[in-house]
Amino acid sequence: MTRVRFDTTDVDVGENESVLDALLRAGADVPYSCRSGVCQSCCLRAVEGRAPSAAQLGLPPTLAALGHFLACVAHPQDDLVCARPGALAGAVDATIRDRESLAADVVRIRLTPNAPFDVKPGQYVNLVRPDGLVRSYSVANLADDDGFVELHVRVLEHGAMSRWIATSASPGTAVTLRGPAGSCVYVPGSPDEPLLLAGSGTGLAPLLGIARDALRHGHRGPIHLMHGGRTAAALYGGDELERLRRSHDNVVVTRCVLDGPGHGDVVEGALDRVIAARLPDLTGWRVYLCGHPDLVRTLQQDTFLAGASLDAIHADAFLTRADAPAAPS
Amino acid sequence: MTSLFERLGGQPAITKAVDVFYRKMLKDPRVARFFATTDMNRQRAKQAAFLTMVTGGPAAYTGKDMRTGHAHLVAQGLNDSHVDVVIEHLGATLAELGAKSEDIAQVAALANSVRDDVLNRASPSGAGR
């Protein structure tokens, strides 16, 4: 049994418990979202004791070396004294530059970092609200060229962060950006490789970013962008996709709705079925999948079975608290 | 004697073998269900660990690891027939990658040697690992 201390909380970590579970059980205020070691919201720093290395996967080596770890997947061998990540290397203050509604339940915010912030399109950042609430969002633009960071946020009815963004994060609001993280990024060096970029909902954000990055690198192979939504209203970004398609011969756009009927360029059908019908053989393809966790999981298997190599499938499941494995009792 | 792991070409060859082997497993209705909920991002590393281990490469797994690693699958009905399927696809994968039949037999023997651990039962010899 190991003991963990954080703020004023001092608690034993049970056999099958994570550090996060134990701290929450004891009433500590630790931010978290996915509980799966992905979003990095729950990042803490071990100031005494050794941070378990298995809980440092995906963290930049610099942060890992400083004892940072993800509390939700940490099962430590040693007693730990933990602190908030605090002045994280890679955390910058940022200001909301503008906010615009892209669809009934999708808003776009663009943020200006107050210091250089090196993020690749398709990676995600952790947006920290002034009160400490943290959520991950994927970057939709070429932030280094544009000088701002663009995020697409799906507004959930009871979503703490997304509601706040939609209602309170007006231009001028100060937030913090942590990260970036994630490896769902364009891999330069194979300009003729066919690319499949597929996702649902705001999964479009990173896919647009990756497509723009590929085109900026002079990618010549076909780029298939496939966006799925439950209803036509969920399919935002049509104009942007159309612009990309018109200006590049190798860009093919497919949009589909689950709850039909199709109209115009929008076809009826589930995204996984549409992909299987249009691209039955993905041998030699590079695949990017973003959005709803169930869809991402399905498509990872499907595209692998259709011939894409495991090494060539990049995926970011947009895990929310709703997907978290087990809620604290 | 060099291990099959080395003769096949070490880690790069294993990476290629993972694709071939894991695709066979997922396409086989006899075993696919055991992989339904596993996270594909992590599968790559786990499958590579599996192939490294059974080809005699550097792997740090103990019998106890094999027991805990598969306990949840045993609870879902994992039995000897599934281990046989693994060995079957393993052999076909290695053959595709150009392994000789003696080597394949050796790998099958290695996989068989951890059968009791994977299936979480006492080994007939009664010897612990």
Ligand SMILES: Cc1cc2nc3c(=O)[nH]c(=O)nc-3n(C[C@H](O)[C@H](O)[C@H](O)COP(=O)(O)OP(=O)(O)OC[C@H]3O[C@@H](n4cnc5c(N)ncnc54)[C@H](O)[C@@H]3O)c2cc1C
């Ligand atoms: C790697 C990564 C990248 C991400 N990128 C993006 C992105 O680019 N854009 C984006 O919009 N989100 C993205 N997310 C999700 C995002 O981090 C938040 O989880 C999401 O915005 C919800 O946060 P919230 O505070 O608004 O809701 P919370 O207050 O955390 O919880 C939302 C509550 O709403 C309900 N709920 C949750 N999901 C749904 C759902 N799908 N439908 C209906 N109700 C639901 C549940 O009751 C849940 O408890 C990403 C997540 C990860 C892990």
Ligand code: HEM
């Ligand atoms: C034949 C002997 C076998 C050996 C040597 C073996 C070896 C391994 C190894 C080394 C791992 C990785 C463990 C880790 O890193 O966590 C693993 C994981 C796994 N094995 Fe096996 N295995 C065998 C048989 C099987 C069989 C028969 C099945 C099912 C049909 C199976 C299904 C799995 C699954 C699903 C995982 C991943 C579990 C997870 O995602 O946590 N294995 N195995």
Ligand code: FES
């Ligand atoms: S990484 Fe721990 S809550 Fe998401």
